[in-house]
Amino acid sequence: MDIRKVTVLGAGQMGSGIAQTFLQSGFTVTLYDIDQEAVNRGFSAIGTALTRLVNKGRMTEEQKSLVLQNITLSTNLENASDSDLVIEAAPEKMETKKTLFKALERICMPQTIMATNTSSLSITEIAAVTNRPEQVIGMHFMNPVPVMPLVEIIRGLATSDGTADCIRTLAQALGKTPVEVRDFPGFVSNRILMPMINEAIYTVYEGVAVPEAVDQVMKLGMNHPMGPLALADFIGLDTCLAIMETLHQGFGDSKYRPCPLLRNYVKAGWLGRKTGRGFYIYEGRG
Numbered sequence: 001m002d003i004r005k006v007t008v009l010g011a012g013q014m015g016s017g018i019a020q021t022f023l024q025s026g027f028t029v030t031l032y033d034i035d036q037e038a039v040n041r042g043f044s045a046i047g048t049a050l051t052r053l054v055n056k057g058r059m060t061e062e063q064k065s066l067v068l069q070n071i072t073l074s075t076n077l078e079n080a081s082d083s084d085l086v087i088e089a090a091p092e093k094m095e096t097k098k099t100l101f102k103a104l105e106r107i108c109m110p111q112t113i114m115a116t117n118t119s120s121l122s123i124t125e126i127a128a129v130t131n132r133p134e135q136v137i138g139m140h141f142m143n144p145v146p147v148m149p150l151v152e153i154i155r156g157l158a159t160s161d162g163t164a165d166c167i168r169t170l171a172q173a174l175g176k177t178p179v180e181v182r183d184f185p186g187f188v189s190n191r192i193l194m195p196m197i198n199e200a201i202y203t204v205y206e207g208v209a210v211p212e213a214v215d216q217v218m219k220l221g222m223n224h225p226m227g228p229l230a231l232a233d234f235i236g237l238d239t240c241l242a243i244m245e246t247l248h249q250g251f252g253d254s255k256y257r258p259c260p261l262l263r264n265y266v267k268a269g270w271l272g273r274k275t276g277r278g279f280y281i282y283e284g285r286g
């Protein structure tokens, strides 16, 4: 299938990054969010990122203007009606995703591929609310999307070969490397990453070390480019908690229990960079 028009649902850090990546590869993009402020913030983040590329000499001012002509901002889901591909990047909540996919089934063209950027939730369960589960697939980008080379591709039980082939080819057209994995909680990426982050939070919770020390140990000792707590703040602590809940419920194994400190931070609204405070404080945000 020939993909030209793409709608991205959710204009947060992942949605805006996904939109930017498609725009830079010449696609026409509609960026949708339920919140007009979020759409404006997402658009402004894309503008800032492109300006940085211009300043670094990796894009001309003319190319930037042309790229920005191919984006439509929207708070009306009906605008997805002429898209060849929809990628959902709304919050990591099963009910939110199911509601969106149910609506998409009515709005989109019969051949439209419906992808989700979920970090951990069942593709099969999301697909089952539609009458075309063969066209539903997980297309899991990494954060920050324009920079990270991996796209984890997850087929639901009913996903067709045609849909998987199309998404694999598309990921390559975006300059990414697709890796296909099976539909299990957290897939591969977050089944491995998130328990490490949760364990880092436990070390703070139990008073073993302060966040700076935990991150230094992992950076200087294990050669990680970012410490796990700085990474958790970057991902968003609400998203980290949602992923741990999915692993815990999905496998029924107590080794995945979310740390109470993580729950408390989320209750406090300390979600990391996006709210200005998590394990660290970020000036000028939130």
Ligand SMILES: NC(=O)c1ccc[n+]([C@@H]2O[C@H](COP(=O)([O-])OP(=O)(O)OC[C@H]3O[C@@H](n4cnc5c(N)ncnc54)[C@H](O)[C@@H]3O)[C@@H](O)[C@H]2O)c1
Pocket: 009, 010, 011, 012, 013, 014, 015, 032, 033, 034, 035, 038, 088, 089, 090, 091, 092, 093, 096, 100, 117, 118, 119, 120, 140, 141, 142, 143, 234, 235, 236, 239, 274
């Ligand atoms: N943060 C990461 O590092 C990361 C990495 C890979 C995948 N993901 C996944 O991407 C998705 C989005 O994560 P994020 O970090 O961009 O979150 P975010 O909080 O930055 O953005 C979510 C956006 O969705 C909007 N939204 C809420 N309800 C909506 C609805 N019904 N329809 C459309 N938009 C809605 C919000 O207004 C917000 O702008 C989640 O499923 C998450 O698990 C996140």
